[in-house]
Amino acid sequence: MTFMRIDLGLLRRCGSCAHLFLLFLAIFAGSISAEQPWNTVGPAGGDARAFAPVPGQPSHLYLGTLTGWLYESLDEGASWHRLARIDSAQSGSSSSLILDSIVVDSVDPSIVYVAGYRADRPDGGLWISRNAGKTWIEVEGLHGQAIHSLVQAPSDPKILVAGTLAGVFASTDAGATWKQISPADSKEIHEVESLAIDPADPDVIYAGTWHLPWKTTDGGKTWHSIKEGIITDSDVFSILVDPEQPRTVFLSACSGIYKSESAGKLFRKVQGIPSDARRTRVLMQDPENHAVVYAGTTEGLYKTIDAGKSFQPMTGSDVIVNDVFVDPHDSNRVLLATDRGGVLSSHDGGVTFAPSNEGFSERKVQALLVDRDNPQRMFAGVVNDKSYGGVFVSTDGGASWQQIGTGLEGRDVYTLAQTKDGNILAGTSHGVFFLNQPSGPPSNESPVQSGTQPAVHPNGVWEPRNTIANTSMKTTSQTVRGTHVNTEKAVKDPVIQLESRINALDVSGDVWLAGTSYGLLTSIDEGATWQGGTFAFRGEYVSIAVHDGVMAAARADGVVLSTDSGKTWWPMGIPKALTRIHRLVFSPDGTLWLGAAEGVYFSHDQGKSWLWIERLPFRDVGDLYYDAALGEVLVSSQASDQIYAIDPKSLKWTWSQTGYKVALIRAAGTRMVAASLDEGVLVEPQAAAAKSAGTE
Secondary structure (H helix, E strand, O other), X not given: OEEEEEEOOEEOOOOOHHHHHHHHHHHHOOOEEEOOOOEEEEOOXXXXXXXEEEOOEEEEEEEEOOOOEEEEEOOOOOXXXXXXXXXXXXXXXXXXXXXXXXXXXXXXXXXXEEEEEOOOOOOEEEEEEOOOOOOOEEOHHHOOOOEEEEEEEOOEEEEEEEEEOOOEEEEOOOOOOOEEOOOOOOOOOOOEEEEEEOOOOXXXXXXXXXXXXXXXXXXXXXOEEOOOOOOOOOOEEEEEEOOOOOOOEEXXXXXXXXXXXXXXXXXXXXXXXXXXXXXXXEEEEOOOXXXXXXXXXXXXXXXXXXXXXXXXXXXXXXXXXXXXEEEOOEEEEEEEEEOOEEXXXXXXXXXXXXXXXXXXXXXXXXEEEEOOOOXXXXXXXXXXXXXXXXXXXXXXXXXXXXXXXXXXXXXOEEEEEEOOOOOEEEEEOOEEEEEEOOOOOOOOOOOOOOOOOOOOOOOOEEEEOOEEOOEEEEEEEEEEOOEEEEEEEEEEOOOEEOOOOEEEEEOOOOOEEEEEOOEEEEEOOOOOOEEEHHHOOOOOOOEEEEEOOEEEEEEOOEEEEEOOOOOOOEEEOOOOOOOOEEEEEEOOOOOEEEEEOOEEEEEOOOOOEEEEOOOOOOOOOOEEEEEOOOOEEEEEOOOOOEEEEEOOOOOOEEEEEOOOOEEEEEEEOOEEEEEEOOOOEEEOOHHHHHHHOOOO
């Protein structure tokens, strides 16, 4: 195997001057094509974490997320827009801040406090804006603190209290300076998940930890346990002090809801919530009627109208509630921040709910497909969203999306593919599914809108195509005229159903190919049956590529090749430097391109020799895609917000900055579209698309 590294005028193992010319172009061809951030277009929904209303302005709300984004609504939560990415530049971390704590100053609503933490390590902090979110500064005194809770004293807005993994911290000067008020060496008061301050006395503070609650009545000088009546080792998620009767305290925990009428001296467990829903993440009291309390649990929303004597379910058990907002001027208006479903809105006191996610997209899009004949029609496959996810379709370039989830039963979608006659298939966490559509066009799409391709119905049904029916050769021995003779004959193996993860699909030809965790599979009957898997070639295949009967398939550590449409396979030589392969793609001349942790490689001779595009500014390439209309190889990395378009003939490239970390990149007509890591689908601005369509 010959391996060539492109490197600042040095040519290693180069056999021709043409390679030197390509080297020169690769180094000096880069040019900027766009700097304007791309537009996020959905699909709407995803994970919503915490609300914060602006005092005196119930139509003005802030919303925190898992990705460090702070959203804002100016119309009572009917629509949302991204306001700021908290800590996007300062940290350099691969993980985003989880924004579970937002406080709007009760006196000056232009002052907003946002606290966060990271899921992968003990880190976080507090950020303050003094101009309603236009600009932000980090508070030095809490730098690096994983803050899980933040509250402002009702009787003194200059007093703020933060709960962190290290303990309880307080500020008496509106967040300018902080000091720890829980014992620094305490073996109990740490991992503080929830806080509450007495409405009249700011020295009275309740702190809920991952292992029972605590209380101080002297501003933190002394603390005492308030665990009487609470099940041992309960994680305390939320504490609520009645503003009119501060001796009444509600507490929610992993073991259920508790109520105290003695300022925490004794709690009793509230009945009415089933044990499978007792993990109560939040309690919210109706500002108008304090006997009404909402309990947001991991198994739905519950409500009491008699101060906790009984609770009734208000939603289905599939709703995971992270926060509740009740309009102080209209208690019938209730908003829920949920996992997967985003924001849910009720105008009848929680009796009915509907999605309220216009402008809010926190989806993890793992698969992105642009219709080959109609670039306005796109499909997005999402993961982690169960019944709220599956596949979404847009027929207007991403301006609006509709869910097509029937039949997937909450499966994650990892790849999407289109057959030569326009049908759509999805590779999921458990098998391959074919989109079966009713006859006639959908109501929002004319019969001719999609050209010659079938119209897509939102009420289409996904049908499984998961039968594996291998045929193997069995050797038998028999005696013929006194002589033992071994003969082979084809026998059918037992039929099994594919339940493995499908990482890649190619269904563009007569022979379909699937890269799965079960191995490589092929089908010659449009998915009615599959052959291969561990029977033929073992390993988890993460990417596949097909060109004129030649098939290539990649595991993380190797590539195999077939020149007979998948009947036989053999290992392909790859550069020794490779540590992890992510993607394969062919360009029209048969060149195989490879995206890996070390960057982009290509081979003109089926792996006998490789070239490396060293001057590409990033290395950890997560996705490659050849776009026939542009005639370019599109490159992206999950570690970068930049994408690159490489001319496979000249190796010249242009680049664009999306403003978001990118998982996948595709072309839709004259514009490029991308799947961000956590914020849904991105669309290139029109002006940028026109510029990138030219040369440098």
